[in-house]
Amino acid sequence: xxxxxxxxxxxxxxxxxxxxxxxxxxxxxxxxxxxxxxxxxxxxxxxxxxxxxxxxxxxxxxxxxxxxxxxxxxxxxxxxxxxxxxxxxxxxxxxxxxxxxxxxxxxxxxxxxxxxxxxxxxxxxxxxxxxxxxxxxxxxxxxxxxxxxxxxxxxxxxxxxxxxxxxxxxxxxxxxxxxxxxxxxxxxxxxxxxxxxxxxxxxxxxxxxxxxxxxxxxxxxxxxxxxxxxxxxxxxxxxxxxxxxxxxxxxxxxxxxxxxxxxxxxxxxxxxxxxxxxxxxxxxxxxxxxxxxxxxxxxxxxxxxxxxxxxxxxxxxxxxxxxxxxxxxxxxxxxxxxxxxxxxxxxxxxxxxxxxxxxxxxxxxxxxxxxxxxxxxxxxxxxxxxxxxxxxxxxxxxxxxxxxxxxxxxxxxxxxxxxxxxxxxxxxxxxxxxxxxxxxxxxxxxxxxxxxxxxxxxxxxxxxxxxxxxxxxxxxxxxxxxxxxxxxxxxxxxxxxxxxxxxxxxxxxxxxxxxxxxxxxxxxxxxxxxxxxxxxxxxxxxxxxxxxxxxxxxxxxxxxxxxxxxxxxxxxxxxxxxxxxxxxxxxxxxxxxxxxxxxxxxxxxxxxxxxxxxxxxxxxxxxxxxxxxxxxxxxxxxxxxxxxxxxxxxxxxxxxxxxxxxxxxxxxxxxxxxxxxxxxxxxxxxxxxxxxxxxxxxxxxxxxxxxxxxxxxxxxxxxxxxxxxxxxxxxxxxxxxxxxxxxxxxxxxxxxxxxxxxxxxxxxxxxxxxxxxxxxxxxxxxxxxxxxxxxxxxxxxxxxxxxxxxxxxxxxxxxxxxxxxxxxxxxxxxxxxxxxxx
Numbered sequence: 001x002x003x004x005x006x007x008x009x010x011x012x013x014x015x016x017x018x019x020x021x022x023x024x025x026x027x028x029x030x031x032x033x034x035x036x037x038x039x040x041x042x043x044x045x046x047x048x049x050x051x052x053x054x055x056x057x058x059x060x061x062x063x064x065x066x067x068x069x070x071x072x073x074x075x076x077x078x079x080x081x082x083x084x085x086x087x088x089x090x091x092x093x094x095x096x097x098x099x100x101x102x103x104x105x106x107x108x109x110x111x112x113x114x115x116x117x118x119x120x121x122x123x124x125x126x127x128x129x130x131x132x133x134x135x136x137x138x139x140x141x142x143x144x145x146x147x148x149x150x151x152x153x154x155x156x157x158x159x160x161x162x163x164x165x166x167x168x169x170x171x172x173x174x175x176x177x178x179x180x181x182x183x184x185x186x187x188x189x190x191x192x193x194x195x196x197x198x199x200x201x202x203x204x205x206x207x208x209x210x211x212x213x214x215x216x217x218x219x220x221x222x223x224x225x226x227x228x229x230x231x232x233x234x235x236x237x238x239x240x241x242x243x244x245x246x247x248x249x250x251x252x253x254x255x256x257x258x259x260x261x262x263x264x265x266x267x268x269x270x271x272x273x274x275x276x277x278x279x280x281x282x283x284x285x286x287x288x289x290x291x292x293x294x295x296x297x298x299x300x301x302x303x304x305x306x307x308x309x310x311x312x313x314x315x316x317x318x319x320x321x322x323x324x325x326x327x328x329x330x331x332x333x334x335x336x337x338x339x340x341x342x343x344x345x346x347x348x349x350x351x352x353x354x355x356x357x358x359x360x361x362x363x364x365x366x367x368x369x370x371x372x373x374x375x376x377x378x379x380x381x382x383x384x385x386x387x388x389x390x391x392x393x394x395x396x397x398x399x400x401x402x403x404x405x406x407x408x409x410x411x412x413x414x415x416x417x418x419x420x421x422x423x424x425x426x427x428x429x430x431x432x433x434x435x436x437x438x439x440x441x442x443x444x445x446x447x448x449x450x451x452x453x454x455x456x457x458x459x460x461x462x463x464x465x466x467x468x469x470x471x472x473x474x475x476x477x478x479x480x481x482x483x484x485x486x487x488x489x490x491x492x493x494x495x496x497x498x499x500x501x502x503x504x505x506x507x508x509x510x511x512x513x514x515x516x517x518x519x520x521x522x523x524x525x526x527x528x529x530x531x532x533x534x535x536x537x538x539x540x541x542x543x544x545x546x547x548x549x550x551x552x553x554x555x556x557x558x559x560x561x562x563x564x565x566x567x568x569x570x571x572x573x574x575x576x577x578x579x580x581x582x583x584x585x586x587x588x589x590x591x592x593x594x595x596x597x598x599x600x601x602x603x604x605x606x607x608x609x610x611x612x613x614x615x616x617x618x619x620x621x622x623x624x625x626x627x628x629x630x631x632x633x634x635x636x637x638x639x640x641x642x643x644x645x646x647x648x649x650x651x652x653x654x655x656x657x658x659x660x661x662x663x664x665x666x667x668x669x670x671x672x673x674x675x676x677x678x679x680x681x682x683x684x685x686x687x688x689x690x691x692x693x694x695x696x697x698x699x700x701x702x703x704x705x706x707x708x709x710x711x712x713x714x715x716x717x718x719x720x721x722x723x724x725x726x727x728x729x730x731x732x733x734x735x736x737x738x739x740x741x742x743x744x745x746x747x748x749x750x751x752x753x754x755x756x757x758x759x760x761x762x763x764x765x766x767x768x769x770x771x772x773x774x775x776x777x778x779x780x781x782x783x784x785x786x787x788x789x790x791x792x793x794x795x796x797x798x799x800x801x802x803x804x805x806x807x808x809x810x811x812x813x814x815x816x817x818x819x820x821x822x823x824x825x826x827x828x829x830x831x832x833x834x835x836x837x838x
Contacts, residue, residue, distance in 0.1 A: 001079045010075040012120050013087045013111050017070065021093050021107075024065040030055045034114060034121040042128035054125075066101055068093040083115040084123070105129050182206070191296035195220055195279070197249050198289040221245055227265070232272060235263035243277065252281045252290055262299060274299040341372035348372075373824060382520040385446075386503060389527045395807060396531050400557055401441040403434065404684045407469070410445060411681070414452050414465075415660055422461035427660065427682045428585055430470035431593065435686035437481070438555030443528050450521040451485040451548050458546075459489035469682070472551055480534075481554050486547040492540040500538060501526035576622065577601045580610040580641060581630040581658065586683065590628065593685050597692075599626075607636030607644075614645050614653075624653055626692075628679070631659045631666060639666065639673050646674030656691065658683065713834070716764035717741040721751040721780065722800070723772040727823075731767065731800075734827045740764075740834075747772045748780030755784055760791045765834055767821075770801035770812065777801075778815040785816040796837040800825060 016032060019025040033051040040047050041057075048054040075089040088110045095103040112124035185192065186206060191213065194203045202223055204216040213223070221244075228240045241247060242261055251259060258280045264272045278295040352365035388394040411427055418425035448467070455465045465487045472482040492500065499505045503523045529536045534552035577599045581587040587603040594601035602624075604610040610629065617623050627645055631638035642655050657663065657670050660681040667678065679691050718735060722728040723746050732742045745751040748768075752775070755763065766784070770777040781797050798819040799812040809820050819833045 001077070006077045009077050009085050009087050009113060009120065010089075012113065013075060013089055013109075014073060016111075016122075017073070017089065017091065017109065020065075021068045021070050024062070024067055026058050026062045026065070029058060032120070032122045034116075034123045037122055038124050040126040066099055066103060067096045068103070069096055080112070085113045085115075085120070087111045087113060189295045189297050191294075193223075193294040193296075195292040195294055196289050197245055197252070197292060200245060202294075230266045232264035232266075235261075239263055239277075243279065248279060248292065249290060252292070257281045274303045338376065341376045344372040345369050345376075377824065382524060385524050386520050386527075389524065389531075394528070394531060396443060397440045398438050398555060399441070400436055400438050403437050404687050406441055406445065407682060407684075408680050410448060410452075411660060413449065414456070417453075417456055418465060421456060421459075423456060423459055424464040425660070426464065426466045426583070428466065428468045429589075429682045429684065430468075431589070431685050432471060433469065433684050433686070434556065435684075436557045437479070438557060439552065440532060443532060444552060447525050447528050447550065447552075448483060448485065450525045451550075454521060455485060455487035455489060455546070459487045463488045474556075478553050478555050480551045483550045483552070484547065485550075486545060488545040491542045491544050491546055493542055497538060497540060573598050575599050575626060576617070576624045578610060578613055578617075578624040578627040579603045580605075580607065580627065580633070580638070582606060582633045583630070586630075586681070590683050590688070593683070593688055597685075597689065607633055607638070607641035610641055611644050611648070614648050618648060623649060626654045626656065628656045628658055629675075631657055631663070631670075639670050639675075642670060642675050643673040713739045713831075713838075715739060715741050716834075716838075717743065717762065718834070719743050719745065719751060719754060719763045719766045721745045721748065721766065721772070721777065722769045723747055724769075727769075731825060731830075734825075734830075738831060748775030748777055748783075750774075752780050752783045755795075756787065760789055763795060765796040765798065765837060767798050767800055767830075768817065770799055770808075778811060781812075781815045781817055796834075798830075798833055 016029055019028045030051075033054055035051050036049075037051055037054050038049050039054045039057065046057070048057045070091050070093050073089060073091040075087060077085060077087045080086050088108075090106065090108045093103075093105060093107055095101045107127065107129055109125065109127040111122055113120040114123050191204070192206055194205050195201070197220065200220050202218060202220045204213065214226075215223075224240070224243060224245070228236055231239050239261060242259060248259060258278065260276065260278045262274065262276050265275050267273050276295075276297045276299050278297070279292050280295070282291040282293055284291045348365040348369045352362050352369075355361040355365070385394070407427070407429075411425075415425055452465065452467065459465055466485070468482075468484040468486075470482050472480040474480075496505075501523050503520055505523075526536060529550055529552065532552050534550060536551075537549045538546065540546040575598070577594050579587050579590045579594070579601060581590070581603070582605055584605065587605065591601040591603045602613060604613050607629075610627070614624060614627070627642075629638045629641050629645075633641070636644075638657055642657065645653065645655065654676045655674055656677045656679055657666075657675045658679055658681060659666070663670070663678045663680075670678070677691065679687060718740050720728060720731055720735070720742050722731060722744070725746075728744055728746070732744060735742050743754065743763075745754055751766070751768070755766070768777040768781060777799060781799075784795065784797065785792055796818045797816065798821055799817040800821045800823060801808065801812070802823040812820055819836075821830055821833065
């Protein structure tokens with residue numbers, strides 16, 4: 001055989017082994033396979049025939065290959081026939097250090113190659129690892145076999161010892177088990193007798209029970225007469241007849257297997273006890289004698305429990321009657337409370353029709369209809385919430401929410417109501433307050449809305465309502481958030497405070513009817529706070545006011561935990577800031593926050609004082625770079641203060657207007673006076689930091705707003721999907737008043753067809769009712785969102801439904817809606833939602 005050919009064959013074999021063991025390259029190995037290849041590996045089942053089967057075997061193990069270093073390669077090659085060669089090789093392979101594994105083994109392989117063009121293909125591969133049990137001078141592992149036999153003998157001896165120990169343990173367990181059963185039986189039955197009715201004998205066969213009766217064995221009829229004499233006279237005759245030897249024999253011969261009775265009998269202590277006597281027929285495998293076992297049990301505890309259960313049943317009956325009375329009372333209350341607004345609605349509709357030409361009177365009717373409708377809706381919502389609480393279906397969720405936005409939304413609802421009633425509404429907080437928390441924001445809002453609404457309801461003009469917010473205590477990854485709601489209203493008596501959280505309770509029911517409410521609000525608050533694992537306390541005094549303290553656990557978000565105490569201390573870098581607010585608490589707190597983030601803050605309590613500070617700062621050549629001015633102040637309001645300061649400083653000072661409510665009504669006037677930016681109360685640290693970071697960007701936006709015309713709807717096309725004809729007509733008319741073009745569909749299927757047949761962008765938005773025949777709103781929304789057209793994912797879809805629960809909202813948002821409008825529809829809410837997409 002030529003040396004060159006041998007060298008080529010051995011190089012080919014080396015390439016296969018190196019690519020497989022060192023590079024984990026299975027594909028190159030498979031590329032060398034001949035169609036009829038036969039492979040034999042080192043494992044018991046490692047064999048395959050044919051290229052496909054052999055390739056599959058190697059590919060299965062590809063992911064488990066360990067990259068190795070290969071050394072000390074040796075090869076022997078010989079020609080078997082023309083074009084067919086045997087190449088046998090061996091080498092050491094060792095796992096590479098970076099694999100973090102240890103393996104060093106000697107491997108052997110035998111190839112049969114066949115010439116294929118300029119190269120070779122593998123016809124046969126046999127690879128294996130050394131069998132370490134074979135000694136150097138052995139052809140068969142004799143020593144290993146002897147050693148294995150000796151180990152097997154030792155293992156058998158160990159197993160025999162283990163079996164012996166297990167049998168002993170089982171014997172002990174059986175004995176203990178019998179003791180346990182015996183003890184349990186004696187505890188359950190203080191006396192057990194073995195009776196032979198044919199022989200008229202009895203035997204107390206449990207040793208521990210032999211002292212309970214005078215004779216532990218004897219004649220059964222004698223024992224019966226002794227027992228009858230001790231029994232209560234009311235049971236004596238029945239007992240003697242039922243348990244006589246003759247009666248028992250007759251019963252058992254008739255196929256009856258037992259006889260049972262409960263009676264009173266005098267015991268060894270001289271006291272009467274309730275006993276149960278239970279005689280059971282026992283099969284006799286040896287002769288014809290009739291055998292039985294008598295079980296005697298003391299029933300004093302059971303009888304006491306029975307009496308207790310009977311009392312419980314009587315109490316339950318009494319409670320059921322009370323509940324029925326409460327139900328009747330509830331229906332009576334609800335009948336009155338529901339009829340009152342319904343009568344108002346019907347009456348105002350009648351008057352409006354009669355006075356159709358009197359515009360002022362008709363408008364007054366509409367206002368009263370609107371007020372009564374809202375009261376009726378609030379009443380229904382309270383009843384539904386209370387029903388969910390009582391049925392255990394009120395779910396509490398834990399989700400991340402923006403705390404400052406939550407408070408801003410709350411203030412936006414309460415502040416205008418307070419303004420209308422001429423009540424001072426104040427919001428205070430104590431830092432630190434994080435931007436985000438984890439909790440059920442909807443339920444927390446519902447709790448605070450109930451308390452704040454009650455405070456406004458029972459506080460007269462000139463009064464005050466406050467809410468104070470602070471972190472009370474931090475525990476691991478959560479914090480107890482404390483909300484204090486106080487007012488200077490009518491207050492409550494100490495007697496009423498004991499029943500304050502009971503449903504339908506109202507201290508002055510007659511006067512309360514003028515302050516609309518179902519009497520469920522505080523009961524709902526109490527139950528929701530408890531469901532959130534919180535606590536609630538109340539203090540009140542007649543004619544002085546009320547204070548509620550609520551503590552609710554909230555989770556801390558990961559960013560709060562990671563960035564705790566990181567409040568951009570260099571954000572201001574010595575910037576001089578003037579704070580103008582007539583509320584000392586707000587002013588001092590803002591001053592503290594600004595100082596902590598690097599600002600040089602000064603607080604002024606009036607507009608005039610602020611102007612003086614600014615004038616002095618200009619003279620001292622230390623002008624204020626930022627001025628934060630409260631909108632509502634006595635004597636000189638924020639806008640006038642802004643106007644005067646702007647005249648003094650020109651454009652050099654950034655002026656921020658602080659407002660506790662929607663500033664849209666004063667925005668244009670404030671910007672014209674020289675304001676650059678607006679920020680809402682309460683002044684959370686996170687809000688101030690965000691405002692200062694984005695102030696330039698927002699200044700441009702607000703300046704642009706002054707010159708842009710107010711945007712109104714100008715014929716945008718809305719698809720209104722509503723199955724109720726009257727509701728559809730009302731919504732369509734309201735939308736058209738605001739210059740919105742409306743097309744309608746009476747079910748979800750029709751809405752999907754109309755959308756599918758329209759061009760992209762044809763519809764500005766879809767108002768989708770949820771509950772409809774043929775196809776409901778959620779399914780219709782899913783079908784629209786699943787279409788391939790370009791606006792399918794971006795088209796605004798607003799859900800309309802009377803389902804006001806949070807679970808229903810989640811289902812709607814999961815289906816793909818962008819917003820959620822609760823019925824009955826509020827036109828301003830609907831327009832506000834639609835304006836978001838202009």
